[in-house]
Amino acid sequence: MRKTDVWLVPERRVHHMADLEEARAVFSGIYSESKLEPSRGLAFSCELKVITCGSIHFVHGIWPTGGRCTIPRVLGRYLITGALHGKAHGLHANEPYELEPERRSAVLSPERPVTLECPPAYQGRSVALERATLESHFTALTGRELRGPLVFDVALDLTSVAGVGPILKLFAEGLELPSISSFLVASLRDALLTALLTGTRHSASSLLEAPPRRAAPASVRRAEEFIEAHAGEPISLADIVAAVGVPERSLRAAFIAARGMPPGAFLRRRRFEIARQRLLAGAPGTTVAGVVASLGFVSGGRFSVEYKKLFDESPSDTLAASRGPAGPTTKRSPSAR
Numbered sequence: 001m002r003k004t005d006v007w008l009v010p011e012r013r014v015h016h017m018a019d020l021e022e023a024r025a026v027f028s029g030i031y032s033e034s035k036l037e038p039s040r041g042l043a044f045s046c047e048l049k050v051i052t053c054g055s056i057h058f059v060h061g062i063w064p065t066g067g068r069c070t071i072p073r074v075l076g077r078y079l080i081t082g083a084l085h086g087k088a089h090g091l092h093a094n095e096p097y098e099l100e101p102e103r104r105s106a107v108l109s110p111e112r113p114v115t116l117e118c119p120p121a122y123q124g125r126s127v128a129l130e131r132a133t134l135e136s137h138f139t140a141l142t143g144r145e146l147r148g149p150l151v152f153d154v155a156l157d158l159t160s161v162a163g164v165g166p167i168l169k170l171f172a173e174g175l176e177l178p179s180i181s182s183f184l185v186a187s188l189r190d191a192l193l194t195a196l197l198t199g200t201r202h203s204a205s206s207l208l209e210a211p212p213r214r215a216a217p218a219s220v221r222r223a224e225e226f227i228e229a230h231a232g233e234p235i236s237l238a239d240i241v242a243a244v245g246v247p248e249r250s251l252r253a254a255f256i257a258a259r260g261m262p263p264g265a266f267l268r269r270r271r272f273e274i275a276r277q278r279l280l281a282g283a284p285g286t287t288v289a290g291v292v293a294s295l296g297f298v299s300g301g302r303f304s305v306e307y308k309k310l311f312d313e314s315p316s317d318t319l320a321a322s323r324g325p326a327g328p329t330t331k332r333s334p335s336a337r
Contacts, residue, residue, distance in 0.1 A: 009182060010175050015048045030057060030128055032075040039066040039120060051175045053185050055130035056192075058172055060084070066120040072113050078129045078149075079108040080156065080168065080196070081116070085123035090116040093321055097154045099124065105165070107152040107200055125172065129193070137193040142207045148277045151321075153201040163199040167191050203276060216258035219246045223255065223263050231270040234296030237263060271295045272310055275303075279318040288315040 017023040027034040038044035042065040049060040082105030089098045092114045097106040135146050158165035171188040226243040241248045255263045297303040307315050
């Protein structure tokens with residue numbers, strides 16, 4: 001609970017829209033710049049009920065005549081979108097998804113394109129989470145700072161008892177009450193963020209699945225700090241030992257006792273995580289070979305084999321997914337190893 005949570009009072013707005021340009025402006029304010037199209041042969045009509053609680057927005061949409069929404073890039077937010085009445089479908093970074101009441105929803109990650117096709121009489125609910133809110137919660141749970149947006153598996157199973165569905169439903173119902181305590185809103189928000197991070201696969205799931213860290217001696221902490229600062233550089237175990245200032249054998253024993261792996265394995269795992277982050281970012285000019293070389297991997301072939309074991313897809317597939325509809329998308333995140 002943060003001091004500012006006492007001001008988490010839900011704000012409600014309702015938009016009845018028959019004008020396409022007005023609807024586009026409202027959608028762009030919630031989801032990023034959007035393109036709306038009416039169903040073929042039907043006049044456009046849409047109603048949005050928006051409930052805002054700090055950095056979280058619940059949006060209940062009613063589409064009497066259906067329509068199509070296209071967001072070229074989801075900017076600054078993670079989205080959970082689902083159906084309340086009727087079924088809908090769409091694409092997220094070229095991966096198809098389906099929405100079905102109480103069964104299937106979708107998680108949409110930042111910096112990726114999305115489309116949604118709604119049939120006439122469709123009703124849906126979306127939750128928009130500010131990037132900073134979810135990523136700060138991730139850091140609070142793991143002690144790790146993210147260097148880019150999380151990439152979630154798109155499909156979200158609402159039937160899982162331990163998943164996001166029950167908490168999302170409880171949160172939405174609570175916000176429909178005439179009044180609700182700010183402290184309860186904050187607790188529901190944190191529960192939703194935790195459920196999303198721990199119950200849904202994403203690009204950093206392995207960090208949440210790992211056992212809690214035990215207290216480590218100063219030499220291990222210094223080694224970890226050095227690795228975090230220089231993992232993106234071609235450093236060696238000798239560099240780590242020199243930076244920490246203890247014998248290699250002593251550091252290795254301390255690392256295994258505290259972290260369950262030697263420092264070299266810790267460095268290697270961190271490099272694979274950084275490699276994935278760079279491939280997912282997909283900056284202009286990025287190549288798999290360039291990422292491999294920059295991180296000090298000797299064999300590109302061996303890197304690809306180990307990468308696929310960790311992330312269940314090839315490095316080239318990850319890079320292709322980062323570049324939008326032309327390529328495949330991330331299937332799943334790494335498992336804890």
